[in-house]
Amino acid sequence: MLLLAVDTATPAVTAALHDGTKVLAESSRVDARRHGELLLPAVDRVLAEAGATLDAVTAVVTGVGPGPYTGLRVGLVTAATFGSALGVPVYGLCTLDGLAYAAGRDAGVTGPFVVATDARRKEVYWARYASPRERLTGPAVDRPADIAEQLAGLPAVGAGALLYPDAFPTVVPGAPEHVSAAALAALAAEKLAEGGDAGPAEGAFLPPQPLYLRRPDAQVPKNYKVVTPQ
Template identity: 50%
Template structure:
């Protein structure tokens, strides 16, 4: 089974083709560009480039996996809307996975007792989630300041993600999700063949833009 993996929840614009077998997750191609301002411009060229690198046509994709955040509102929407449109055009299922879970899938190793995944949430805050040695999420995702996160005194042995440095834990790669990590996080659902249902973004907080309130009444003098 050939799976197209996408993520725009971090500063990285990620696309790749992964071969999912009954017992393995094998990367066929990877396209990653770190540019937080050009998610929309870079994603589809990355998708087409990843397919070309894998030696396949886009129409040969059997499923799509996309990171659903947490991430900034605008960037996150680019990946999810693109994934939904591709799924509709190709008539293939689209599976959403937590972006932090995808990073954990890459960072968890046989010697991992516990792991923290931390990414940039802007506004001097971070998104984070904690995982056990198997890579299963045990807490989060949450959004708060790095100081508040450190103050929790979490019992983890390592940290991964783009904002993991400087928190006091040993840092592991990757900083952003890879196509392999995205598909690994969704592997059980993709293999099951179950309808994944609608995509649900993990914003964790409201967007900066707000609808204007009702106009104040001006009393006549």
């Protein structure tokens, strides 16, 4: 098994390789405006570091969001293209689930807790977890003040929580701010070892399609200006 994982749903442009037992290589760079420029070089780096070639990849894992419209699509289109070109399956995972899993693996978070990422427009994408692999509610998008009461007392993980300390006063020290492809790959490897597509309570694989929770900023004009001769 050789899993290639990518995610561009957050400002982190991240890629990783996993052999089913361990992470072989990973690359992450935080740059919210250059997802399209940075992802393929990141894939090249992890392949070179692992001493592997692209045709050795047996499956692709991609974060499906939630995330901003343009950045999110970069990772999904790249994953779909690799899957089609290589003839291998493409597995989708909720980006927030990857952050929750990493919080358990890297910061010892057990649960319950909440994961929040920056949704811009003074909102956060968020979900509540019973444990690093069990999501209770969400994902959803809301203004932090609107959900502060229902999440009161819960430890919080993610860049969204750091942005709004009034709503998320208990941020877990040492927990990741953004998702990493290494965490997504490790989570996918565990799920595949357990038999693949587990039930909803265990966080099933998702279709590799964008998880949008609101309409994009760009809108089709309602009234077109006439530019042809009358």
